[in-house]
Every structure is written in structure tokens, then in C-alpha cells.
Amino acid sequence: DAKTTQPPSMDCAEGRAANLPCNHSTISGNEYVYWYRQIHSQGPQYIIHGLKNNETNEMASLIITEDRKSSTLILPHATLRDTAVYYCIVRVGGNQFYFGTGTSLTVIP
């Protein structure tokens, strides 16, 4: 089962890019990398996912290394509303996501 490792916390200045790293060295070839975030105690919110190629959407960019053992979520211009816990997830068996402990991102004014 592929697991992920993330730093427990990070700070980012408002307006700057926030780069959140994730290590998933045991990922299998057909497993996707997902990113979700949870603002305070709200329901987790889907951000982006990818398999091999880099991905970009209106919220963020996902950079996956060529060996797929790590990835980085990039929030290009962080705002105060981006303060949240960010989860990097690789599917773990069956249909369940293993959320882990995530990275608590604080955007500083």
C-alpha cells in the first residue's frame, strides 16, 4: 500500500507561491496522486490529481517527478483563504483514500 510523507506545517507569504511537497516513494505504476485540502473543520475539498504528467487547473498545479516518487502542489498566488490542511493521497487498496496527517499551511499577511 502506497503511503505518503508530508511536512507537518508550512508558512507562506500572501501573494507568493506556496509549494507543498509530498513523498510517495512506494507508489505503484497505476496509482494516482491526489491532493485535497480541508479548511478548518469543513469537508475536504478536491484540488487536483495526476498520474504521470504535470497537471494544472484553476486552483493549482501538480508537479510529479519522473520516477513518480514525489510530487509538489503549487498554489501560484496564495491568499489567506488558502490557509488549510493539505492532504497528499495515494489510493490505498479498494476504494478508500488514506488521508494521513497532511501539511498545515498558514498563509501570512
Place this chain on the structure above:
Amino acid sequence: DSGVTQTPKHLITATGQRVTLRCSPRSGDLSVYWYQQSLDQGLQFLIQYYNGEERAKGNILERFSAQQFPDLHSELNLSSLELGDSALYFCASSPRDSLRMGGELFFGEGSRLTVL
């Protein structure tokens, strides 16, 4: 707004009681997932239903049960409640029965259960 609706938002009850949490998935989504989030355990997968049938089971206690009805809404029943059952309970929905091909989950805002 994810399109997933959960009720009630808050619930306070006593030990030994039984409660039912309700979830309406996004329009068109056939899968419903239940997750529990307590302070010391993080987000834990409980169970998944797809089009009325149980599809995957996680760390769900025997005191807990769930079902998905023909109109696709789902209910999570928690019985013989204990103090440790106090948590946020999230429902999520997805259009597919499997997350293997890159499916994402859309979460509701949760039901906060407090057992006194």
C-alpha cells in the same frame, strides 16, 4: 458548495443512544462514502455504497451500520454510542464505483456528533 448535503449539522446526545446521519449525494453520483474524523485519528474511511450495494468497508465498528436507498441518499446509523464516538462524520460522493481510474470525491460539510 460541493452539492453533497448532510444533516444534521450538529447533534448532541448521550451515551448509549442511537443516532442517524443522513447524506444526499451530488445529483447523478451513485457512490456514497462515509468518513469519520476525530481529533486523534484524522480522517478514517468507514464504508462505501454504490447504487444501493455495499462496495467497500473500512474501519467501521459493529455498532455502526449504513445503507443507501433507491433514491441514492444514504444513512449512517450509530448505536450504543460511547464518548469516543464524538467526531465529525463526513459523507462524500462520486459518480463511479471505483477510484482506480482517477475518480475524485466530493465531500459534504459534515455532521458534528457530540456524545455526553
